[in-house]
Amino acid sequence: MKDFIIPQFPPGDDRDMGTKIGTGAPVSLVIDGIAVTVPAGTSVMRAAAEAGVDVPKLCASDNIEAFGSCRLCVVQIDGRRGTPASCTTPVAEGMVVHTQSEKLRKLRRGVMELYISDHPLDCLTCSANGDCELQDAAGAVGLRDVRYEAPVGGRLDNHFARRNGAEVNALYIPKDDSNPYFSYDPAKCIVCSRCVRACEEVQGTFALTIEGRGFDSRVSAGAIGDDFLTSDCVSCGACVQACPTATLQEKSVIELGTPQRSIITTCAYCGVGCSFKAELNGDQLVRMVPYKHGKANRGHSCVKGRFAYGYAKHKDRILNPMIRNSIDEPWREVGWDEAMAFAASRIATFRSIMAASPSASSPPAAAPMRKPIWCRN
Amino acid sequence: MKIYVPMDSAAKALGADEVARAILQHAGARGLDVQMIRNGSYGMIWLEPLVEVDLGQGQGRQAYGPVTPADVPALLEGKLQSLGPVQEIPFLAGQTRLTFARCGVIDPLDLDDYEAHGGLVGVKRAIAMGARDILQEVVDSGLRGRGGAGFPTGIKWKTVADADAAQKYIVCNADEGDSGTFADRMIIEGDPFSLIEGMAIAGIGVGATRGYVYLRSEYPDAIRVLTDAVDIARARGLLGPNVLGSPHAFDIEVRTGAGAYVCGEETALLNSLEGKRGTVRAKPPLPALEGFMGKPTVVNNVISLATIPVIFEKGAGHYADFGLGRSRGTVTLQIAGNIKHGGLYETAFGVTLGQVVNEIGGGTASGRPVKAVQVGGPLGAYMPVEKFDTPIGYEEFDQQGGLIGHAGLVVFDDTADMLHMARFAMEFCAVESCGKCTPCRIGAVRGVETIDRIAQGDTAAIELLTDLCDTMRDGSLCALGGFTPYPVMSALTHFPDDFATQKEAAE
Numbered sequence: 106m107k108d109f110i111i112p113q114f115p116p117g118d119d120r121d122m123g124t125k126i127g128t129g130a131p132v133s134l135v136i137d138g139i140a141v142t143v144p145a146g147t148s149v150m151r152a153a154a155e156a157g158v159d160v161p162k163l164c165a166s167d168n169i170e171a172f173g174s175c176r177l178c179v180v181q182i183d184g185r186r187g188t189p190a191s192c193t194t195p196v197a198e199g200m201v202v203h204t205q206s207e208k209l210r211k212l213r214r215g216v217m218e219l220y221i222s223d224h225p226l227d228c229l230t231c232s233a234n235g236d237c238e239l240q241d242a243a244g245a246v247g248l249r250d251v252r253y254e255a256p257v258g259g260r261l262d263n264h265f266a267r268r269n270g271a272e273v274n275a276l277y278i279p280k281d282d283s284n285p286y287f288s289y290d291p292a293k294c295i296v297c298s299r300c301v302r303a304c305e306e307v308q309g310t311f312a313l314t315i316e317g318r319g320f321d322s323r324v325s326a327g328a329i330g331d332d333f334l335t336s337d338c339v340s341c342g343a344c345v346q347a348c349p350t351a352t353l354q355e356k357s358v359i360e361l362g363t364p365q366r367s368i369i370t371t372c373a374y375c376g377v378g379c380s381f382k383a384e385l386n387g388d389q390l391v392r393m394v395p396y397k398h399g400k401a402n403r404g405h406s407c408v409k410g411r412f413a414y415g416y417a418k419h420k421d422r423i424l425n426p427m428i429r430n431s432i433d434e435p436w437r438e439v440g441w442d443e444a445m446a447f448a449a450s451r452i453a454t455f456r457s458i459m460a461a462s463p464s465a466s467s468p469p470a471a472a473p474m475r476k477p478i479w480c481r482n
Numbered sequence: 483m484k485i486y487v488p489m490d491s492a493a494k495a496l497g498a499d500e501v502a503r504a505i506l507q508h509a510g511a512r513g514l515d516v517q518m519i520r521n522g523s524y525g526m527i528w529l530e531p532l533v534e535v536d537l538g539q540g541q542g543r544q545a546y547g548p549v550t551p552a553d554v555p556a557l558l559e560g561k562l563q564s565l566g567p568v569q570e571i572p573f574l575a576g577q578t579r580l581t582f583a584r585c586g587v588i589d590p591l592d593l594d595d596y597e598a599h600g601g602l603v604g605v606k607r608a609i610a611m612g613a614r615d616i617l618q619e620v621v622d623s624g625l626r627g628r629g630g631a632g633f634p635t636g637i638k639w640k641t642v643a644d645a646d647a648a649q650k651y652i653v654c655n656a657d658e659g660d661s662g663t664f665a666d667r668m669i670i671e672g673d674p675f676s677l678i679e680g681m682a683i684a685g686i687g688v689g690a691t692r693g694y695v696y697l698r699s700e701y702p703d704a705i706r707v708l709t710d711a712v713d714i715a716r717a718r719g720l721l722g723p724n725v726l727g728s729p730h731a732f733d734i735e736v737r738t739g740a741g742a743y744v745c746g747e748e749t750a751l752l753n754s755l756e757g758k759r760g761t762v763r764a765k766p767p768l769p770a771l772e773g774f775m776g777k778p779t780v781v782n783n784v785i786s787l788a789t790i791p792v793i794f795e796k797g798a799g800h801y802a803d804f805g806l807g808r809s810r811g812t813v814t815l816q817i818a819g820n821i822k823h824g825g826l827y828e829t830a831f832g833v834t835l836g837q838v839v840n841e842i843g844g845g846t847a848s849g850r851p852v853k854a855v856q857v858g859g860p861l862g863a864y865m866p867v868e869k870f871d872t873p874i875g876y877e878e879f880d881q882q883g884g885l886i887g888h889a890g891l892v893v894f895d896d897t898a899d900m901l902h903m904a905r906f907a908m909e910f911c912a913v914e915s916c917g918k919c920t921p922c923r924i925g926a927v928r929g930v931e932t933i934d935r936i937a938q939g940d941t942a943a944i945e946l947l948t949d950l951c952d953t954m955r956d957g958s959l960c961a962l963g964g965f966t967p968y969p970v971m972s973a974l975t976h977f978p979d980d981f982a983t984q985k986e987a988a989e
Contacts, residue, residue: 173764174918176957188956193764208956215953219924252946256934262927296917315759315917318742320927322917 119382119397122167123150123160123178124192134200149202150178150191160204161213161245163220163238163349164297165192168397168404169306175297176216177242180204188212213246220295222253225265231293231351232359238349239295262320265292278323283334286412287345287355289324294352296322300344307405312337313344324352342411346394346404355392355412364391372410379406390417485516486534486543488586490523490671491703492664497550498531504551505533508558522672524586525826526573533557534568542567573823573842578804580796580812581789582828585672591710593718596675602720604794608683609728616687617643620790622798624810628665629655629746629783630858630887630961632809632876638780641770642688645778650690652681652732653755653774653781656697656704657739657746660859662818663890666784668826670697670704673788674711675720678734680790682725684780685732693734694774696751699741709736743914747960748781750916761916762960783888785814806832809875819856819892820846836870839893850895854977856903858887860910861965863972864894864903883972885965900977905933907969911962921954922963929954929970936981944981947974 127146134141134152141156148171153160164175171192179188183201188209191202203209221243228234255261260269264276278291296315301324304313313336316325326336345353358364364384372379372393380399384392393414397404416422426444427436439447487502488494502518509516526532532547535557545568546557556562565571568586579585588595596602608616621636642650654677658666670677681693697705712734715721723731737755739745745754749763752774773779789811793801802810809831815838817824822844839845839855846852854864863884865872872882879886894903908929915922929950935943951967958964974981 171764172918173959174920176920176959179957190764190959193766195766211949212953212956215949216920216957219920219928219950219953222928223924252942253928253931254935256931256940257938259931259934261931295920296923298918315761318744318759318917319912319915320917320923322923 120154121165122154123162123165124148124167124171126151126155127195132196132198134196134198134202136202137204143196145196147196148192149180149182149189149194149196149200152196153180153191153202153204158204159245160191161242162192163242163295164299166299166303166347169299169302169347172298172302175295177213177246179209179212181206181209210247214248217243217246217248218251218253221248221251222261223263223265224295225292232354233351233363235363236358237351264294264323276321281326281332282356283332284338284340285334285356286340286408287333287342287353288359289326289333290352290354291323293350294324295350296324297349298324299347299349300324300353303343303347304338307343307347308339308341310337310339310341312339340408340412341406342395342408343405357392361389361391362386369396372406373416374409374413377401379410381406381410390414483514483516483538484519484536484543486519486521486536488523488531488672489520489590489703489707490530490668491701492527492668493523493530493532494703496527496530496548500551501531501533501549501554504554505558508554512558514558519589521588522585522590523668523826524568524574525582525668526571526823527825528823529565529571532565532568545571573825573827576842577828578812578830579828580792580801580804581676581785581814582669582673582826583792584676585669588673590672590674590707591714593675593714593720596673600795601675601791602679602726604791605679605682605686605720605726607794608686609726609730613643613687613689616683616794619794619798620687622802623793624798624802624805624808625786625789625793626809626876627783628785628789628814628888629748630660630885632886635782635786638770638782639684639688641768642690642778642780645771647778649692649775649777650688651774651777651779652684652688652690652693652787653748653752653769653779654681654693654695654784654787655746655748655751655781656695656701656708656784657743657751658698658701658784658888659743659746660861660888660890662856662892663816663859663888664818665814665816665826665889667701667704669784669788670701671707674708675715676788676791677708677784678711678715678720680787681734682720682730682732683790683794684782684787686725686728686730688778688780690778690780691731691733693732694755695734695736696739696745696755697736698739698746705736705738712736742916743910744916744960744962747962749960751781752779759916761918762962764959785888804830806830806873806875807877809877813874813886813889815842815874816888816890817843817893818890820848820850820895821891821893822847831875832873834870835865835872835874835891836867838874838891839870843891843893846893846895848895848897850897852893853896853898854894854900854903854973856892856894856969857890858885858968859890860907861885861961861968862887862890863968864900864976865972866976868976883968883975885968900973900980901933901937904970904973905930905937907966907973908933911966915962919957919959919963921957922959922966925950925954925958925963926966929966933970944974 127144129145131142132145136153136156139156143152150160160178162178164172173190173193178191180191181203281289301313315322326333367382367384370383379402380396382394382396395404395406425438428447529547531549533549534543534545536543545565584599617640625635626632721733725732742760744750745760750760754760769779769781804811812828813831815827856864911926917923932943932947951971954963955967
């Protein structure tokens with residue numbers, strides 16, 4: 106039971122494997138010379154991740170369905186034409202996959218050059234600095250130059266500048282700070298749709314969509330005129346967690362900076378027992394992120410555990426076990442060993458009363474069911 | 483007397499309705515007994531409105547065109563100069579009409595007329611032969627997808643037939659958005675039962691009981707004709723729980739698009755049909771296995787499906803006898819742009835591009851030399867005159883860096899500015915991109931800007947444009963972004979002067 110609530114994974118091992126794993130019969134393939142066996146139905150990207158090979162990616166995330174939109178995860182497969190996306194290509198027996206070649210490097214750099222041509226280059230002052238998948242991917246593909254520029258007297262269409270040349274930039278959408286816990290900055294959006302898909306597939310609220318088409322495409326919370334607060338959004342934070350950039354960002358991170366350490370813990374709210382990664386700077390809690398290996402919540406949570414952790418440093422917060430013999434006694438703070446021994450002895454007593462009662466299947470009136478003392482719900 | 487005036491929208495755009503009204507008016511005033519039939523178009527656009535008069539004296543139908551309302555008194559008096567029997571007009575006489583055999587000939591909404599001209603023979607034969615033999619017949623015909631991709635229709639049908647599912651679908655792609663193409667519209671307006679019959683055969687062949695026609699909203703006449711034809715087919719038992727009395731159920735619903743070019747891409751079409759945003763889906767899964775509503779689905783172009791009845795009427799061998807190499811049967815060329823004799827020309831694969839433009843089309847309408855022909859819609863390559871020996875065939879065009887696509891040809895004379903055309907291709911992609919994948923969403927916009935830089939004499943921008951085209955071609959999710967480099971790079975490669983001239987002018 107304990108490992109159900111406190112997962113037995115090393116805290117650092119929560120990397121994103123790109124896609125879900127398949128469920129079919131074992132299939133063996135070779136990726137960059139490394140043999141790997143995965144269940145049929147697994148993507149080439151996931152198989153590569155299992156083999157320890159990270160294929161650059163931006164729109165893939167292993168808690169949502171593969172989408173195939175960013176075109177960074179392209180690979181080459183012996184005997185097949187073209188450069189298929191590894192996230193949407195299922196493995197096949199005997200497949201020989203190459204994730205690195207001059208053609209792939211050029212293609213990935215070309216795609217990344219396009220991304221960055223429509224992205225503000227304010228990394229040093231960006232709230233996702235050091236925790237940005239776009240930044241990581243630009244590094245991984247070796248982007249060194251963005252050659253796109255406006256024609257003389259013309260414009261370079263973009264979403265990040267308030268003004269474009271002499272004119273107001275009609276594509277610029279101001280930041281939406283309506284939600285108390287996170288902000289939405291369309292200027293930094295790369296339209297990977299991870300937030301939209303997380304809202305649909307992880308949370309099931311369908312609050313988000315993509316508005317407009319082509320270059321105009323932008324994430325939108327509901328109907329025209331809605332902001333995040335007036336939309337159907339329930340502030341679960343799945344979209345913020347899914348966002349690879351600073352587009353959807355916790356306000357606590359914007360205020361406090363990127364967390365530098367983390368601890369796996371259990372949510373102190375209800376009895377579900379969701380696992381969380383408490384991310385901190387020193388003893389300053391910066392954000393609570395649902396932990397993907399938590400077996401009760403599988404990387405998802407509700408608004409309370411995700412954002413309403415103001416109790417963390419509250420003076421009334423109970424930090425140590427407390428016991429008392431009866432309701433008219435004051436609580437006594439004790440160590441864990443004493444608390445557990447106390448609880449065990451009381452449960453044993455209760456069991457013996459139960460066993461001795463005429464009807465062992467129903468609780469005797471003399472010993473009414475009580476909530477365990479450490480449950481504060 | 484019987485008078486045929488086309489109700490095809492191209493003919494109507496050229497005044498067919500006004501001519502029809504004038505005929506009824508004058509005939510009424512003179513007390514003439516006129517039976518007017520609104521037929522489809524034969525596809526000779528420069529002769530539209532092409533009116534046929536059958537005096538019922540054994541001379542058959544005499545053609546006149548283009549007819550204006552002012553010509554009507556002379557027409558009714560027999561004083562107007564006739565073109566002779568329509569079938570003897572060289573443009574039509576030179577064709578091999580299999581798919582379009584009835585188009586123009588019959589009343590599009592008269593199922594008896596359809597049957598009198600070979601209609602329903604195919605579906606009756608298909609019902610008698612059973613599903614396995616139906617699939618083999620289509621494979622043997624060599625028919626390939628006429629929407630542009632050229633995938634073997636029989637193989638696609640077999641994939642759907644072999645898929646294990648309680649419900650399967652036939653989806654007809656009638657979102658004909660390519661510039662210079664009109665074959666889908668013409669056959670729907672001129673012979674809609676051929677499409678309905680083809681879809682019914684497909685349904686029986688793969689075990690699908692429901693069909694959808696995704697028809698673009700820009701074709702209001704075609705929507706009306708096809709909707710009426712489906713109602714008639716249902717009333718007459720061609721559609722319904724027992725197709726022509728057989729145990730096979732099949733019915734069709736006509737659905738109207740909302741105006742996005744990308745919804746002609748089959749997966750975006752399926753999303754749109756399901757009521758979702760018209761964005762492209764990654765493949766796999768193939769629509770043949772997980773298509774409409776996640777069920778196995780045949781997605782075929784109008785011409786592919788409308789060709790099915792004649793394959794079953796005359797046999798796969800008859801159809802496969804026409805053609806060149808792996809391109810079997812006939813191609814329904816749509817000749818447009820700056821051309822003297824524009825229109826629909828159905829012929830066996832193998833005719834050369836030069837023959838089509840110069841002999842069949844009669845050269846440019848302007849009389850100036852041809853500069854380039856864009857084949858295959860807005861994503862097709864610009865073919866220069868040096869490539870006029872290329873035979874019309876899927877592989878033959880591919881080897882020349884082009885594509886046949888939906889077989890639309892747009893002709894340009896020597897006044898065309900190919901840099902401008904390359905810019906237009908990028909602009910088209912930018913306007914029509916669904917926005918899902920990065921190379922298309924951002925690349926097309928950058929393409930326009932980069933071509934503008936080239937026009938200003940920025941030489942570095944030419945290398946950037948070439949790199950961008952590589953990224954779009956190899957990286958895009960679907961053919962919209964993936965094929966936009968065809969027109970751009972063909973313009974740059976074959977007409978470097980248009981790019982260099984701009985540069986010098988700027989310097």
